[in-house]
Amino acid sequence: MPPLREHRRATKTVTHLADGRELIYFDDPGAPPRRPRADRRELPSRDTIPELRWDALAGEWVSVAAQRQDRTYLPPEKECPLDASTPEYASEIPDPGYDVVVFENRFPSFATLPSAPRGPLPAIRPGDMLNRAAGRGRCEVVCFTSDHHTAFSGLSPARVRTLLDAWIDRTEQLSTHPDIEQVFIFENRGREIGVTLTHPHGQIYGYPFIAPHLRAQLDQARAYEASCGRNLFADTLAAEVAAGERVVQRGEHWTAFVPFAARWPMEVHLYPNRQVPDLPALTEAELDELSRVYLAVLRRLEAVFDDTLPYIAGWHQAPVRRDRDLAYLHLQVTSTRRAPGKLKYLAGSESAMGSFINDMQPEEVAALLRDAKIVEP
Amino acid sequence: MPPLREHRRATKTVTHLADGRELIYFDDPGAPPRRPRADRRELPSRDTIPELRWDALAGEWVSVAAQRQDRTYLPPEKECPLDASTPEYASEIPDPGYDVVVFENRFPSFATLPSAPRGPLPAIRPGDMLNRAAGRGRCEVVCFTSDHHTAFSGLSPARVRTLLDAWIDRTEQLSTHPDIEQVFIFENRGREIGVTLTHPHGQIYGYPFIAPHLRAQLDQARAYEASCGRNLFADTLAAEVAAGERVVQRGEHWTAFVPFAARWPMEVHLYPNRQVPDLPALTEAELDELSRVYLAVLRRLEAVFDDTLPYIAGWHQAPVRRDRDLAYLHLQVTSTRRAPGKLKYLAGSESAMGSFINDMQPEEVAALLRDAKIVEP
Numbered sequence: 001m002p003p004l005r006e007h008r009r010a011t012k013t014v015t016h017l018a019d020g021r022e023l024i025y026f027d028d029p030g031a032p033p034r035r036p037r038a039d040r041r042e043l044p045s046r047d048t049i050p051e052l053r054w055d056a057l058a059g060e061w062v063s064v065a066a067q068r069q070d071r072t073y074l075p076p077e078k079e080c081p082l083d084a085s086t087p088e089y090a091s092e093i094p095d096p097g098y099d100v101v102v103f104e105n106r107f108p109s110f111a112t113l114p115s116a117p118r119g120p121l122p123a124i125r126p127g128d129m130l131n132r133a134a135g136r137g138r139c140e141v142v143c144f145t146s147d148h149h150t151a152f153s154g155l156s157p158a159r160v161r162t163l164l165d166a167w168i169d170r171t172e173q174l175s176t177h178p179d180i181e182q183v184f185i186f187e188n189r190g191r192e193i194g195v196t197l198t199h200p201h202g203q204i205y206g207y208p209f210i211a212p213h214l215r216a217q218l219d220q221a222r223a224y225e226a227s228c229g230r231n232l233f234a235d236t237l238a239a240e241v242a243a244g245e246r247v248v249q250r251g252e253h254w255t256a257f258v259p260f261a262a263r264w265p266m267e268v269h270l271y272p273n274r275q276v277p278d279l280p281a282l283t284e285a286e287l288d289e290l291s292r293v294y295l296a297v298l299r300r301l302e303a304v305f306d307d308t309l310p311y312i313a314g315w316h317q318a319p320v321r322r323d324r325d326l327a328y329l330h331l332q333v334t335s336t337r338r339a340p341g342k343l344k345y346l347a348g349s350e351s352a353m354g355s356f357i358n359d360m361q362p363e364e365v366a367a368l369l370r371d372a373k374i375v376e377p
Numbered sequence: 378m379p380p381l382r383e384h385r386r387a388t389k390t391v392t393h394l395a396d397g398r399e400l401i402y403f404d405d406p407g408a409p410p411r412r413p414r415a416d417r418r419e420l421p422s423r424d425t426i427p428e429l430r431w432d433a434l435a436g437e438w439v440s441v442a443a444q445r446q447d448r449t450y451l452p453p454e455k456e457c458p459l460d461a462s463t464p465e466y467a468s469e470i471p472d473p474g475y476d477v478v479v480f481e482n483r484f485p486s487f488a489t490l491p492s493a494p495r496g497p498l499p500a501i502r503p504g505d506m507l508n509r510a511a512g513r514g515r516c517e518v519v520c521f522t523s524d525h526h527t528a529f530s531g532l533s534p535a536r537v538r539t540l541l542d543a544w545i546d547r548t549e550q551l552s553t554h555p556d557i558e559q560v561f562i563f564e565n566r567g568r569e570i571g572v573t574l575t576h577p578h579g580q581i582y583g584y585p586f587i588a589p590h591l592r593a594q595l596d597q598a599r600a601y602e603a604s605c606g607r608n609l610f611a612d613t614l615a616a617e618v619a620a621g622e623r624v625v626q627r628g629e630h631w632t633a634f635v636p637f638a639a640r641w642p643m644e645v646h647l648y649p650n651r652q653v654p655d656l657p658a659l660t661e662a663e664l665d666e667l668s669r670v671y672l673a674v675l676r677r678l679e680a681v682f683d684d685t686l687p688y689i690a691g692w693h694q695a696p697v698r699r700d701r702d703l704a705y706l707h708l709q710v711t712s713t714r715r716a717p718g719k720l721k722y723l724a725g726s727e728s729a730m731g732s733f734i735n736d737m738q739p740e741e742v743a744a745l746l747r748d749a750k751i752v753e754p
Contacts, residue, residue, distance in 0.1 A: 059593060129613050184725070213730045261441075262439070344571070347570060
């Protein structure tokens with residue numbers, strides 16, 4: 001378990017919403033002390049949590065979260081639940097302003113009710129084809145700014161630094177949660193890929209298992225280490241740096257590259273130059289550079305095509321209890337944009353068989369990103 | 378390797394297109410003999426094939442097929458390349474009419490050039506992070522009808538029976554191809570999921586490897602058989618039949634059900650009631666029932682919502698050389714439609730981490746499909 005530390009520079013203030021969900025303000029350094037206002041809404045109490053079902057053919061848990069069908073879907077701008085509250089409208093955030101705010105998702109894919117039992121998932125009964133479990137864990141929403149009309153790429157490096165403090169705090173806190181095995185921090189951006197709220201925000205999933213893609217990477221890394229004693233992620237980064245042709249940006253502490261076997265038309269991986277398990281393990285110098293290089297990577301991606309870029313950005317962090325020496329923190333940003341106005345869709349080969357076809361040459365994408373004209377953060 | 382058999386009842390006629398690609402007509406029983414016309418177009422010769430790149434972190438091949446960027450994208454209706462040719466317009470199909478026709482994809486994800494070497498993929502060099510291989514194999518297009526304006530669900534059972542003959546023939550033929558390890562037959566339907574041609578058609582991928590999802594299922598089935606001596610797919614079907622609440626339709630030879638751990642808002646699996654490896658292993662009686670039950674399943678899916686249903690339908694067939702006793706032929710139909718006008722998208726959890734959240738209760742979906750009013754095929 002990683003050491004618990006206080007957030008680095010941002011000011012943290014914890015409160016609760018009307019239905020008991022936790023809400024946490026992270027204010028930029030120098031902000032005046034916050035006295036959080038009460039949530040004045042009447043909200044139904046939370047009494048159901050999603051169910052996990054074991055897919056015996058795939059060997060994976062699937063979350064069945066039927067109550068999410070009712071979640072807020074492209075609300076009118078005056079009713080954005082991620083704006084700060086006003087005298088006329090009570091949003092999810094009771095205060096009249098905020099810098100970064102994190103709260104428990106009202107429509108979660110995983111949730112632990114205060115009264116419910118906690119602890120690891122039950123073992124799979126192999127002869128039983130219908131294994132179920134409570135979908136415990138935690139889903140949080142992270143608002144990057146109270147400004148409804150900007151995007152992550154429009155934040156200041158100082159605000160990204162506050163956001164990094166929030167992500168570190170949440171990783172540390174959720175890593176101590178008895179139901180949670182992995183903390184996944186991500187942003188879905190763009191209506192074209194199904195984002196139902198346009199306010200700049202991301203999410204955090206505290207999974208009660210190690211998710212399939214991370215598990216597959218750790219399996220590969222374990223076999224690789226057994227065969228040659230080296231770390232697979234570190235050797236991947238070293239091979240990309242040595243080849244050079246797919247490197248997008250390389251700094252003192254971070255390297256961004258289009259991976260050799262990219263699956264998506266636009267795909268960038270961002271690695272720290274030394275192996276660390278998760279965001280809380282980063283040094284101040286690494287965090288400071290990250291707050292600028294993260295913005296630069298997004299701005300490069302957005303500069304390539306002449307329309308709004310839909311993307312998914314997700315942090316691969318080590319599991320909270322296992323394989324922490326095998327994992328290697330990195331960010332993966334992918335976009336389905338393959339040309340102006342054209343998206344790549346997952347069709348039969350990718351969706352049904354898991355076999356990816358990429359229509360873009362990774363080396364050409366890397367060149368486009370390197371040459372992109374951006375405002376340096 | 379399965380025994381080679383002639384197609385069952387349809388009449389097969391083989392010809393070639395101007396660039397050397399194979400084209401095969403499958404005509405309904407009783408059609409007059411076909412004397413295939415020559416392709417009168419001038420087409421550039423085929424000289425490049427896609428590249429496979431090994432994703433060392435996932436342990437999977439990715440196909441990089443940059444030449445596919447130029448493929449035909451939502452052409453005007455008069456220029457549909459899947460219509461029969463007319464005196465004014467030369468399509469991909471030279472004859473003025475057809476029942477079912479199969480031809481090599483002009484923009485393939487896998488291809489074997491006549492002059493190229495053949496055989497299994499090279500072994501992965503474990504210390505090398507940049508393993509590449511030629512993307513050999515075969516991609517075929519299957520037109521279900523010359524009628525541009527219908528859909529699979531609008532075909533007659535007799536035409537579906539001709540299509541089954543075509544699928545059986547292609548499975549048998551591609552199973553003898555030295556580059557191919559798996560024959561995947563599928564249909565992508567609906568502009569909303571990226572289909573670039575609206576003419577009713579499907580595809581066949583002859584993969585030079587066993588695709589990740591089939592490989593994962595076979596790994597699970599192998600472990601299950603080792604633990605209890607039974608077949609995992611057969612026990613899955615038996616458990617669904619015993620539970621009953623997710624069964625959509627059960628006949629003498631076939632059973633359709635919504636799987637217990639469905640990943641998609643709409644998902645139906647269709648299993649033969651006895652274990653067979655692939656389509657060529659089916660009996661006449663099984664094929665006859667399949668031609669009606671396949672139509673009924675699609676019509677039920679399309680009847681639930683009041684708008685056009687996008688879907689992916691794919692056949693899980695046994696690998697052509699390995700694990701044929703472990704596999705169990707079945708069809709998987711999935712749709713991203715979660716409500717009228719609303720799609721489910723793969724966002725951060727599914728796309729980046731492989732962890733699926735389903736917003737629909739499988740038992741409720743099964744009830745909707747059972748109760749759907751359809752025209753019986």
